[in-house]
Amino acid sequence: MAVLTAGKVLRFDEVRGYGFIAPEVGDEDVFMHANDLVDEKYLYQEGSQVEFFLEMGEKGPKASNIRLVHQSTSHQLPRGGLAARPAAAAAGPRTTAEADAFRQELTEALLDSVDSLTGDQIKRVRDRVLDLAQARGWIAS
Structure with a gap:
């Protein structure tokens, strides 16, 4: 069963199409693949905040449906x-x-x-x- 999780991209190789995420909870890095990205792959940079579904793959934890979480609040509409x-x-x-x-x-x-x-x-x-x-x-x- 997949669990929605948040984390930070540790590294992502755009050419090879894979990288790793440090989840907010847990100590094992999570594998990420370009086929599981929601946004354009060039947007996933070291330190990017992401949300993803955590699954167990054949070789360990794997992320799916990975999407960027945009942190900027300086230009959001006021409440309401x-x-x-x-x-x-x-x-x-x-x-x-x-x-x-x-x-x-x-x-x-x-x-x-x-x-x-x-x-x-x-x-x-x-x-x-x-x-x-x-x-x-x-x-x-």
């Missing part, structure tokens, strides 16, 4: 989401200049919050957030 913001701030920018400034601020927030995002991923997330904000009337088109 946008509703927790003051009414004036929730109204959002209404002019094109304010919308451009918001776009720039959003890009910076994405760059600062998760350093493992690629430029293309940042653009896609930013464009989706901007579409949502425009549809709700939070920013000018």
Whole structure:
């Protein structure tokens, strides 16, 4: 039976496609294989926090369904989401200049919050957030 566990990547060889995780509980390192990664394999670096299902493999403990746990909280929404913001701030920018400034601020927030995002991923997330904000009337088109 697999048990959900957390740990830290000790090492991961992207070329060979395997590495090891130090679990938070227990003293035996856990084998990880690229086929069991949820995110792109280049994102798994030494020290990355991960969650995984711990299983017993033929040669010892093995991780499956390994996913990154992003630690950054500096750019998360306040508790309660946008509703927790003051009414004036929730109204959002209404002019094109304010919308451009918001776009720039959003890009910076994405760059600062998760350093493992690629430029293309940042653009896609930013464009989706901007579409949502425009549809709700939070920013000018």
